[in-house]
Structures are given as structure tokens and as C-alpha cells.
């Protein structure tokens with residue numbers, strides 16, 4: 001099976017899947033005015049595989065097969081770095097927005113391989129078969145991990161309603177029936193398969209919640225409530241990013257969905273559920289930091305260009321902000337590369353990014369993002385939210401005033417300056433700005449989740465013991 005074309009991918013989404021938008025059932029996600037934008041954005045993945053400029057990065061040959069690099073199981077630090085470069089390149093083509101129709105799904109597939117390789121029973125073979133199905137058919141995948149959770153301090157079995165974490169409600173000889181709602185699932189409206197993972201470690205008696213599986217997006221009982229966030233009308237010049245790019249999240253309801261045996265990758269093993277949740281996160285935080293790089297690089301570039309256009313490049317406070325921005329982005333980049341270089345061995349001959357380093361990278365990115373946006377907005381000026389619209393520029397009566405007064409330093413005309421402003425406005429001040437800010441805090445795990453991982457990994461990799469020994473030696477105790 002060759003790689004799919006962008007059109008074949010679009011065609012595959014017309015399969016009767018149950019998608020809802022603002023209370024109405026969506027007939028066809030590829031023609032819906034909001035959701036189709038997310039599907040077109042995702043086509044970047046398939047365009048890259050066809051584009052001679054990207055083919056070498058986007059496509060690999062292994063054991064006589066040709067497939068998307070996303071499906072290449074990482075066995076070396078170099079494999080991780082090439083994957084990272086591909087994610088960066090795709091996100092750059094998305095004008096700072098990640099594509100994510102293979103990135104997150106393959107993170108889950110790598111984690112499933114690593115965890116099930118050590119389990120007894122049919123799980124590893126099932127994972128392998130599913131992986132080959134996805135790889136050989138060039139499928140788009142989403143991952144539903146985050147549960148509704150109810151009272152955050154209570155375990156799944158202690159919740160007032162046991163369905164607040166997705167669980168098995170019926171076992172049959174040929175499979176299981178699951179019920180629950182997963183939250184914030186990215187790209188679900190425009191993928192072929194939905195992979196479901198447990199979101200946390202389970203207690204000994206919580207076997208019904210220790211379930212991992214995958215189902216096609218059009219499976220009966222699977223309902224996707226597409227988020228209305230960011231559905232406002234956009235204009236090509238006024239909204240240079242969001243007019244062309246969008247990612248769609250859903251509340252993903254499993255209303256007694258039947259999962260056949262061959263699609264069940266974990267069932268009842270409470271120990272393995274926790275390991276699976278964590279292993280997925282090890283891979284996914286590396287993916288996340290990879291797709292944050294074009295975003296923060298764009299902020300840096302925008303800060304430099306708009307400072308130049310505003311004629312303030314030489315000012316002391318501007319240089320101070322540049323130094324902060326450079327230190328921020330290059331710290332995150334160095335940590336990303338170091339996480340690949342320090343990769344750790346996993347079962348199945350795989351490697352995973354070093355958990356401590358990648359969590360420090362993600363945490364550094366997340367804690368600095370709002371400050372980076374603040375610096376850029378400060379350098380740009382208030383016109384980010386008061387500037388003219390496309391119709392004003394088109395007006396023969398108004399344009400002479402705009403061209404006369406909205407210029408920058410000598411040599412920077414109003415049109416050039418305002419094109420830069422509109423990009424920065426779309427990036428930081430429209431609906432996309434807050435979207436990226438919430439993403440920075442919560443997506444791919446919240447601040448606290450990262451802290452937990454940093455602490456745990458520092459202990460597990462022996463660094464805690466080493467520094468205590470070092471100190472004890474110095475202090476003679």
C-alpha cells in the first residue's frame with residue numbers, strides 16, 4: 001500500500017462518523033465550514049510526503065516497505081532527532097500550528113509496544129498487528145487519554161459516578177463494551193482511528209478502568225462533540241494563520257462502545273495501566289516540545305522584525321527582551337536535543353527520550369510562554385488589537401490615511417508593517433493567542449504533572465543518590 005494522497009485522506013473521512021457541532025449532527029466533516037479547515041490543515045502531512053523538498057524527511061524505507069517517518073519506531077537518538085525535525089517542519093508549514101494526525105498516535109503506538117512487550121498474553125501481537133495496519137494504510141490517529149475525572153482528588157473507583165473514568169461495563173467472549181467520556185481529544189473529527197489509553201495509575205481493584213484499545217472513528221456509539229472554540233469568521237489578510245489552519249478538539253463520548261478482542265491492547269492489568277500512561281507521556285512530551293519550537297522561534301523572529309519596523313532595535317530595554325527570548329528558546333531547544341541524546345532503552349529494542357530532561361524542557365517552555373508573548377506584544381504596540389480590517393484596506397477612501405499614518409521607521413511602509421502586525425495579532429491577540437496559552441499550560445500534561453515526572457526521574461536515574469553521596473563525601477558524614 002503506497003502512502004496516501006491528500007485527497008485520499010479527505011475521502012477516508014466521509015465514513016458516517018458521529019460528529020456534533022454546536023448541537024447539530026455534522027453530515028460531512030470535509031465540507032463543514034469549521035471542521036473542514038482542520039481537515040485541510042491536516043493534509044499538510046500528506047503533501048509533505050509528495051513534496052520533493054520534504055520527502056526524504058517525511059518518508060522512510062525499511063524492510064522493503066515505504067511509509068511515513070512518523071511510524072518509524074525509534075531505536076537510536078538519531079531516530080528521535082529525525083522525528084523531531086519532521087514535527088518541526090510540519091508545524092512550520094502550519095504557520096506555528098502542529099498537524100498532529102500522526103505525531104500523537106505514534107507516541108501511543110511506541111508506548112503500547114514498549115509496555116506490552118513485557119506482558120504475557122496476546123497483547124503485544126495485537127499491538128504489532130494494529131501498528132502494521134496503521135503504518136501500511138498510512139492512517140491518521142488521535143489519542144484519547146484524558147478522562148472527565150470528576151473529583152480530581154478521588155480515584156476512579158471512589159468517584160460518585162464510576163463512568164467518570166472510562167471503563168469496561170460488559171465482557172463478552174468476542175470483546176468488551178466500554179463507557180465514558182474522554183476530554184480535549186485533538187483531531188478526532190479528522191482521523192481514521194482513535195486510540196484510547198488509561199490516564200493514570202490504577203489501584204489493585206480497578207481492573208475495569210485499566211483498559212487500552214483502538215476503534216475506527218465511525219464505530220457505533222462513539223460520539224464526538226467538536227469544540228466551537230475558534231469558530232469565528234476569518235479573513236485571509238487579517239488572520240493569516242487562522243484563516244488557513246485549525247486543530248479541532250472533541251469531547252469524545254463512548255456510549256457503550258463495543259471493542260473487539262483484536263483491538264484490546266490492555267485489559268485488567270492495573271500495574272501495566274500506570275506504566276502505559278507514563279510511557280506514552282515520555283514519548284508525547286518530546287513530540288510536544290518539538291512542535292513548540294516553530295511557535296517560539298516565530299515569536300523571536302516577530303519580535304526582531306517588529307522592533308526593526310518600529311525603529312526601536314537599538315533601545316536598551318529591547319535588547320534586554322531579546323536576550324530573554326533567546327535564552328528561553330535556546331534553553332528549550334538544547335533540552336530537547338539533550339533528551340534525545342540521553343535517550344533510554346525500552347523493551348522491544350526501542351529508545352525513549354530521557355524522561356527527566358524532556359520534562360524539564362516542557363516545563364521550561366510552559367512556564368516561559370506567557371512571558372514570551374508579553375515581550376512580543378510590548379514590542380509590537382497596541383495596534384495589534386486596534387488595527388484596520390481587510391475591508392478598511394480595500395477602501396479607496398480610507399487607504400490613503402492608513403498608508404500615510406501606519407508607517408514605521410524610514411523605508412518601512414504601512415503595508416509591510418501592518419502585515420507583520422496582523423501576523424503577530426493573529427498569533428497572540430485573537431482567539432488563537434489564548435488557545436496557544438491554554439495549550440502551553442495544560443496540553444501534553446499540566447505543570448504539576450511535569451514536576452512530578454522531573455522529581456520521579458531524578459530519583460530513578462540515580463542522580464539524587466549521586467548528589468547525596470557527593471555532598472556526604474564533602475561534608476564527611
Ligand SMILES: Cc1cc2nc3c(=O)[nH]c(=O)nc-3n(C[C@H](O)[C@H](O)[C@H](O)COP(=O)(O)OP(=O)(O)OC[C@H]3O[C@@H](n4cnc5c(N)ncnc54)[C@H](O)[C@@H]3O)c2cc1C
Nearest residue numbers: 143144145146152153184185186439442443444445446448
Ligand atoms: C488544546 C488541548 C488539546 C489537548 N489534546 C489532548 C489529546 O489529544 N488527548 C488527550 O488525551 N488529552 C488532550 N489534552 C488534555 C491535556 O493533557 C489535559 O488538559 C491536561 O492533562 C490537564 O487535564 P485537565 O484539563 O483535565 O485539567 P485538570 O486535571 O482538571 O487540572 C486542573 C487543575 O487541577 C489540578 N489537579 C488535578 N488533579 C489534582 C489532584 N489530584 N490534586 C491536586 N490538584 C489536582 C491540576 O494541577 C490543575 O491545576 C489537551 C488539552 C488541551 C488544552
